[in-house]
Amino acid sequence: MAADTASVARALIGARLIRRLPGWEPDAGVALAGRIVETEAYLPLVDPACHGYRGPTKRNESIFSRPGFAYVYFIYGNHYCLNVTTEAPGIGGAVLIRAIEPSAGIECMRRRRGRHVPTAALGSGPGNLCRAMGIDLRCNGADFRCGDLVIRPSSGEPPATSMGPRIGLKVAARWPLRYFDAASSSVSPFRKSLTRRPPNADG
Template sequence: MTRNAALSARRSGIGPVLPRAFYERDTELVARELLGAVLRYASPNGVAAGRIVETEAYLGEHDGACHAAAGLTQRTRWLYGPPGVAYVYFVYGMHWCVNAVTRAEGLPSAVLIRAIEPLHGLARMRERRGHPPRDRDLTNGPGKVCAALGITGALNGARFDRAPLSIRLGEAIPDSDAGISPRIGVSRAADWPLRWFIRDNPFVSRPATPPGTHRPRHGVHTR
């Protein structure tokens, strides 16, 4: 790290931008290590950033829940591209979701950023999200993250290692604080444990037990 980078990191309380090599590894590892990192987008409209508290891994063409299961199309183009780049897609006719592409060019895999804990630009995030009563509802879901930060399809293919979009090193999350569960909202490969989240963090989209699994019953004590 250069002297300026070190000073800047100390001033902002966060570390250097993650290098492209960070993403050139197994998708599960990247998903795990993105917990605690800081996602930041400096839109023309204002800067906003937050700590990543929930991620999901999407493994490639053999993963039925991954968009790459449909093969190389216009939509999945960036999934097949170089790692460390944003794959931004549109769902349900109204929401954007952002991923970090992983592994290597030609291996279509990525990490979905499902939730962040707001750090900077709170006023702007509240505005973009329509002033929900509770701050925890600003960014506790993948569509909300993009809405709060102002991320849209215009950022599809943008690199994460330089402005205006970046992911920076944050405080490391120990294994004791990291939870794993099946992914949320998927119908294929529904039981694959590819979701990571920071335990007890209020900005996580859902607690440890996702839909499709059996909830603990009356009188049964879990945890």
């Protein structure tokens, strides 16, 4: 997981995100999982859209920790967003997980998100996937290699990955640092437009 941030964002497509619901949650102990199908890179030092760009604060502290840990923040009064840290201690950089395709614990996710939400939509969007998996500030700083929030690198063939501009930013939005699996129905159609292949992508 220690590699440059854009590479990590790309490599995370197809990886498995596994969440073991902790004791205080409904359905405690149940394992939820999904395949990561959309990510965004937030680069160290040079990226004005990265939360680390203006230096450490109480809120963004964990983005400066070290590679492979969770940086979770609360936004717009309603939503949590989950990031994977990517850079050496003291350097702020991370990958935002924007969408997963649910693969286990689907009924638990539906209970959290809403009775009539289609499976493909359960983990579509950074706030939605956190809601579906019970991820909040208590996950901030968690180690992705062990514990209740784990990422398992994809085994087997890497999926076809596309790239495009980032979403929802006022600065540096056009940097092509969003990666996604265009074949996944958990990535909404408008996010699939304006895409190119990543420089080293195969089919």
